[in-house]
Amino acid sequence: MTDLLRDARPTLAAGCRLDETAAGGPVLLMPERALRLNPPGLRILQLCDGKRTISEILLTLCTEFPVAEGAKLEEDTLAFLERLRTTRAIDLE
Amino acid sequence: MMQGPLALIAEVTHRCPLHCVYCSNPLELRRQQDELTTEMWARVFQQVTAMGALQLHLTGGEPLVRKDIVQLVAAGRAAGLYVNLITSGVGMTEQRLDELAHAGVEHIQISLQDSRAEEADWIAGTRAHTSKLSLAAMIRARKIALTLNIVVHRANLDRIEEMIALAEEIGTDRLEIAHVQYYGWALANREQLLPTRLQVERSLAAVESVRKRLKGRMQIDCVTPDYYARFPKACMGGWGRKVMLIDPAGQALPCHAAGVIPELSFENVNDHPLRWVWEESEAFQMFRGEAWMPEPCRSCDRRALDFGGCRCQALLLAGDAAKTDPVCELSPDHAAVLSPIEHAQETFPAPGAGPTTGEDFPQLVPLSPIAPGWQYRTNPSRN
Numbered sequence: 001m002t003d004l005l006r007d008a009r010p011t012l013a014a015g016c017r018l019d020e021t022a023a024g025g026p027v028l029l030m031p032e033r034a035l036r037l038n039p040p041g042l043r044i045l046q047l048c049d050g051k052r053t054i055s056e057i058l059l060t061l062c063t064e065f066p067v068a069e070g071a072k073l074e075e076d077t078l079a080f081l082e083r084l085r086t087t088r089a090i091d092l093e
Numbered sequence: 094m095m096q097g098p099l100a101l102i103a104e105v106t107h108r109c110p111l112h113c114v115y116c117s118n119p120l121e122l123r124r125q126q127d128e129l130t131t132e133m134w135a136r137v138f139q140q141v142t143a144m145g146a147l148q149l150h151l152t153g154g155e156p157l158v159r160k161d162i163v164q165l166v167a168a169g170r171a172a173g174l175y176v177n178l179i180t181s182g183v184g185m186t187e188q189r190l191d192e193l194a195h196a197g198v199e200h201i202q203i204s205l206q207d208s209r210a211e212e213a214d215w216i217a218g219t220r221a222h223t224s225k226l227s228l229a230a231m232i233r234a235r236k237i238a239l240t241l242n243i244v245v246h247r248a249n250l251d252r253i254e255e256m257i258a259l260a261e262e263i264g265t266d267r268l269e270i271a272h273v274q275y276y277g278w279a280l281a282n283r284e285q286l287l288p289t290r291l292q293v294e295r296s297l298a299a300v301e302s303v304r305k306r307l308k309g310r311m312q313i314d315c316v317t318p319d320y321y322a323r324f325p326k327a328c329m330g331g332w333g334r335k336v337m338l339i340d341p342a343g344q345a346l347p348c349h350a351a352g353v354i355p356e357l358s359f360e361n362v363n364d365h366p367l368r369w370v371w372e373e374s375e376a377f378q379m380f381r382g383e384a385w386m387p388e389p390c391r392s393c394d395r396r397a398l399d400f401g402g403c404r405c406q407a408l409l410l411a412g413d414a415a416k417t418d419p420v421c422e423l424s425p426d427h428a429a430v431l432s433p434i435e436h437a438q439e440t441f442p443a444p445g446a447g448p449t450t451g452e453d454f455p456q457l458v459p460l461s462p463i464a465p466g467w468q469y470r471t472n473p474s475r476n
Contacts, residue, residue, distance in 0.1 A: 013266065015238020017175065023145050029175040031200040031267060034099065034147045067219045079186040088266040088312050 004054060004078055004085070008092040011050030016089045018045055030089050040065060044077060048090055055079065095372050097144030098337040101174070102349075105165060106154040106341050107473045110183045112218030113206065115279035115286060116470035117246065117349045118154065123341040124473045130162040133363065137169035139338060140367035144170040146337075149174040155343070157184035163192045170197035177202060181221050182228030190231050191318065201232050204242040204271075207249050208256040216248075218469045226301065229263045240267040245296070246286040247437065253296045257303050266310055268465030271299060276350040276405055281468040287437040293321050320430050324395060325402025325418035332380035332404060336370060345370045347377055350405035354414045380404050385415055391424045 012018070016030040026042045028035040037045065043064065047057045058074055065073060084090045107122040129137075136375075138149060148170040156162050157180055171174040177200040178193065203225050206213035213222040232239045241263065243256045260268045273279045273286050288296075300315045306402070307313065319326060329336045329348045336348045343362040346352060352359070357376045360369075371377055379385065383396060392400040402418020410419040411426035419426040 003436070013238065014236045017199065019147075019173075019175075022147065022173075023142075027147060029147060029199075031177065031202075031240050085309050086312065 004026055004081055004092070006055040008033075009050055009053050010048040010057070010084075010090045010092055011083060012045070012048055013091045013092070018042070028089065033087065035089075040073075040076075041080065044080060045084075048081075048084075050093055054078075071076045096334070097368070097371060098141065098146050098456065099335050100142045100148040100150060101138070101146050101336040102150045102152060102336060102337065103137070103165075104152055104340050105129075105159050105162070106153065107158050108158045109154040109181075109470070109472065110219055111181050111221050112156075112255050112469040113244075113469070114216055114218070114467055114469055115246070115273040115277045117277065117279075118470065119275070119340075119352045120277050120281075121352070122471065122473040124475070127342040127473055128159075129339075129341065129343045129362070131168070133163050133343065134165055135172070136365060137343075137362050138172035138174060139171050141337065142174055142372065144368055147175055148177065150177045150179060153472050155183060157181075157189075158412055163189075163196045164359075166193055166198045167196040172224060175199055178469075179204075179215075180228070182224040183221055185224070185228050185231070187231060190228075192233065193414070194196075194235055195235055198237060200238040200240065200337065201228075202240045202242055203229055203232075204244055205256070205259070206244060208252055208259045212249060216244075226263070229265070233264055235404065238267075239263075239265050240269060241265045242269040242271055244273060244274045245288075245293060247288040247375050247441070248285070250288045250292045253299050254303070257300070257313070261307070266311060268313045270296075270313065270315035275320060276353070276409065278468060278470045280409060283465060284436070284440070287320065287433055288315040288318070289438050289441050290321060290434065293318060319406075319420050320434055322420060323422050325406075325420040328406075328418075329397045329404035333371070333377040333401040334381070334400075337367075345374070345376075346373065347380075348405065351376070353405055354408050355412070381413070389421075389425075390417050 015091065016028065019029055021028045024036065026037045028037060028045060043061065044057065047060060058077060061073060061077060062070055085092065106128055107118055108125060115396045145294065151165060156178060159165065166176050166178065176198050178198050179202045182203060205225055206216040206222065209350045210222040214220045229239060229241065241260050245253065257268065275283050279286060297317065300313060304313050333347050338348060339362060340346060344359045345362055346359055351357065357379060360374045386396060386401050390396050400428045402420055406418050406420065410413040410429040416426060417424040419429040421427065
């Protein structure tokens with residue numbers, strides 16, 4: 001499980017950039033890597049603006065992706081954020 | 094439609110103030126007067142973006158020796174690419190870094206030769222260690238990503254904890270611990286550089302324990318070096334699959350070393366559209382896919398994972414680019430890897446290792462060979 005704090009505010013790390021108009025679809029560009037994004041992945045990264053807390057991001061996602069089961073959505077989002085943190089794509093403030 | 098390259102490696106010059114004994118540039122270097130113009134590079138960046146590429150790696154030589162490096166960064170960003178600059182920091186100032194940042198450089202990669210200045214400078218054949226450290230500090234003060242790359246070999250591998258501690262002190266987000274790869278200049282110096290198996294195993298264990306401690310703060314990439322792996326690396330992610338390299342004169346290559354393969358002729362971006370070079374030219378087609386594969390690759394389950402390994406290594410160690418990479422334990426030429434490994438064991442500690450006192454510091458004129466037993470990378474000839 002993840003040890004992410006719910007009141008942390010994720011933001012894109014230096015050298016990481018969302019390219020929403022790339023030819024092959026939205027992509028997160030970062031040092032030595034690029035990550036193709038599905039719609040929830042893209043939305044999560046759009047919400048990593050350094051202002052919203054992880055709790056607020058989860059809440060927003062729940063309203064925007066109502067088909068997803070709440071607990072599963074939360075688990076997937078936290079796992080995704082944890083992966084982004086480990087690869088140094090986001091900073092937590 | 095064929096998938097285009099995801100990344101372009103632009104070797105914008107072969108000129109370099111460093112003379113690293115394991116430089117990845119070819120032995121035959123391109124002259125300044127043959128270098129592509131700013132406009133031509135900009136056209137290449139536009140073309141590669143149209144083919145679906147996402148990332149641009151500006152490298153050399155030392156890219157900062159190009160007076161137009163700021164324009165090249167801007168041209169990469171204008172084309173829509175993510176721009177990475179690979180530099181020694183020699184020639185960087187606060188003002189120039191501000192200009193590069195303004196032009197859109199997003200990531201700078203610095204490779205360190207050692208944790209200790211004297212040893213690092215000895216390997217680089219010039220005093221560059223302190224300028225690398227000061228560049229790292231300048232980058233940390235700006236919103237640019239920094240990756241440190243530490244090149245390891247038998248003379249420094251036992252100091253791996255000390256090198257990681259230096260990276261931690263610098264405060265980098267990413268550290269790549271890269272074993273020397275034995276092509277070109279490094280192959281000429283292999284006897285002095287190849288570590289022993291015990292060194293490799295100890296270093297991997299050391300990295301594993303530090304990795305846990307730094308999880309979430311520093312990402313550490315480190316893989317078992319080629320010669321000590323059971324199976325070959327998926328070199329460049331497969332021939333003509335992910336990466337295209339353009340040399341300073343505009344020659345398009347599938348990798349850094351492909352120029353050594355005598356039966357290949359390479360096309361120039363001055364003469365052909367990039368898409369044609371990628372999709373149609375003989376050099377990019379030659380080892381693409383599986384049709385070229387010999388046994389044991391052809392019937393091996395790993396062929397989709399490692400693509401038969403590295404073509405250049407097959408040429409250099411087995412005399413034929415179309416053979417299985419001799420690194421593979423299944424290769425009939427595997428002895429070509431085992432015998433230097435055995436030799437490394439027998440000759441440990443390092444023969445001809447760097448001096449421990451400053452007075453033996455190599456003099457830079459003439460450039461090569463400087464120290465007995467070592468081949469330092471030269472510079473392109475001027476005419």
